[in-house]
Amino acid sequence: MKIEHEEIRKMFYDKCADKRLKITPQRSLIFDELSKATDHPTADAIYKRVRKTLSNISFDTVYRTLLSFTEIGIVNLVEGTGEQKRFEPNLHQHHHFRCIKCHTIYDFENDAYNDIAVPKAVQKQGVIINKRVVLEGICSKCKGK
Amino acid sequence: MKIEHEEIRKMFYDKCADKRLKITPQRSLIFDELSKATDHPTADAIYKRVRKTLSNISFDTVYRTLLSFTEIGIVNLVEGTGEQKRFEPNLHQHHHFRCIKCHTIYDFENDAYNDIAVPKAVQKQGVIINKRVVLEGICSKCKGK
DNA sequence: TTGACAAATAGGAATGATTACTATATAGTA
DNA sequence: TACTATATAGTAATCATTCCTATTTGTCAA
Numbered sequence: 001m002k003i004e005h006e007e008i009r010k011m012f013y014d015k016c017a018d019k020r021l022k023i024t025p026q027r028s029l030i031f032d033e034l035s036k037a038t039d040h041p042t043a044d045a046i047y048k049r050v051r052k053t054l055s056n057i058s059f060d061t062v063y064r065t066l067l068s069f070t071e072i073g074i075v076n077l078v079e080g081t082g083e084q085k086r087f088e089p090n091l092h093q094h095h096h097f098r099c100i101k102c103h104t105i106y107d108f109e110n111d112a113y114n115d116i117a118v119p120k121a122v123q124k125q126g127v128i129i130n131k132r133v134v135l136e137g138i139c140s141k142c143k144g145k
Numbered sequence: 146m147k148i149e150h151e152e153i154r155k156m157f158y159d160k161c162a163d164k165r166l167k168i169t170p171q172r173s174l175i176f177d178e179l180s181k182a183t184d185h186p187t188a189d190a191i192y193k194r195v196r197k198t199l200s201n202i203s204f205d206t207v208y209r210t211l212l213s214f215t216e217i218g219i220v221n222l223v224e225g226t227g228e229q230k231r232f233e234p235n236l237h238q239h240h241h242f243r244c245i246k247c248h249t250i251y252d253f254e255n256d257a258y259n260d261i262a263v264p265k266a267v268q269k270q271g272v273i274i275n276k277r278v279v280l281e282g283i284c285s286k287c288k289g290k
Numbered sequence: 291t292t293g294a295c296a297a298a299t300a301g302g303a304a305t306g307a308t309t310a311c312t313a314t315a316t317a318g319t320a
Numbered sequence: 321t322a323c324t325a326t327a328t329a330g331t332a333a334t335c336a337t338t339c340c341t342a343t344t345t346g347t348c349a350a
Contacts, residue, residue, distance in 0.1 A: 020297090021297095021298095022296095022297065022298065022345080022346050022347070023346075023347095024297095024298065024299080024345075024346070026298085026299075027298090042336090043336085043337090044336085056300070056301090057299085057300080058299070058300045058301060058302090059300095059301095059337095060299080060300075060301080060302090060337095060338080060339085061298080061299055061300070063336090063337070063338085064298090064299095064338090065298095077226035077227060078226070079224040079225060079226055079279055080224060080225070080226070080227065081222035081223070081224055081225070081230065082222060082225065082227070082228075082229065082230030082231070082307095082308095083227075084227065084335090084336065084337095085226065085227030085336085085337085086227070097267050097270055097271065097273075099271060100274065106267075106270055108264060108266060108267055110264050112261075112262070113261070116257075116258070116261070116278065117257070118280060119253060119255050121253060122242050122251075122253055122280060124285075125242055125251055125284055125285060126242065126244060126282050126283050126284035126285050126287075126288065127282045127283050127288065128242075128280050128281070128282040129245070129281055129282040129283070130279075130280070130281035130282065131278070131279075131280055131281075132278070132279045132280075132281065133261065133276070133277070133278050133279075134224055134276075134277045134278075134279055135263060135267060135273050135275070135276055135277075136273070136274055136275035136276075136277065137271045137272045137273040137274045137275065138271050138272050138274065139270055139271035140269075140270060140271050142271075143271065143272065165326095166326090166327095167316085167317050167318070167325095167326060167327065168317075168318090169316075169317070169326090169327065169328080171327080171328075172327090187307095188307085188308090189307085201329070201330095202328085202329080203328070203329045203330060203331090204329095204330095205308095205309080205310090205328080205329075205330080205331090206327080206328055206329070208307095208308070208309085209309090209327090209328090210327095227336090227337095229306090229307065229308095230307085230308085
């Protein structure tokens, strides 16, 4: 556990250095906070969490930082249908089951999905960077509403 | 072609009657306009199109109507990463290739993707209504920017 | 280690999408 | 045809996101 945390931190430093992003206390904190998160938080949720440590951090900084992290690939934007942006750490490939009632997103891993073949027709249309399966439905909690 | 159009229209009437949605000129027009669309338009884009026919239709009506259609299943909300909501007619199952640069969404059909198996673990978490594969990457247009 | 400078930040204001409100009009039904 | 629940237009309010500016701070080269 400890070791993995160190690895993640090293990846963060390396990637930032690589992409010429300065390591600031704000960025370190935001990265740590999102790395811990398992709930696909919104920018506002992260803002509330980091304010406990850096009480005068601005929302804009949190928001911009999350978008920067997304651009350099250490954070993912979760696909959704137009609500607030939601973020997640980009630590290992996984897929989503999304409840259409409560909008909760459940992560799951699946090797078959990771290895899904890209159709030839699509290969011609561009370069594929990411493959994600989205299962939509109604979760158990909402089913028994 | 003519026949398919009639079928789509019948489906629209049946589904609205079924869900107790009144058939209004506004709704018919919005449905027709989206059915023709192949570009995953935003509510605003649909608003601009229907205004050519109903010049004083309100944006709110268009927006609410699209959301109603989504709820009764004759329209899909396109999964994205937090930009404006985008809509598409729900006429046949398909999948998406999304360019992370220009945000264009390319539709494609693929039987293998339609038939993808739902993991047991997910089956326990809820009822799956929809399966969608999202391929992300950079499209040819953006590649040669 | 220090100084210079591009990059990043806080705070707040502006923008743009979405939702809410209300008086009026209308589709569906008896 | 007349009634009634819905739907609509027009507008206002809300909320997420982005922009702006003066100030601060990492980073890098000397």
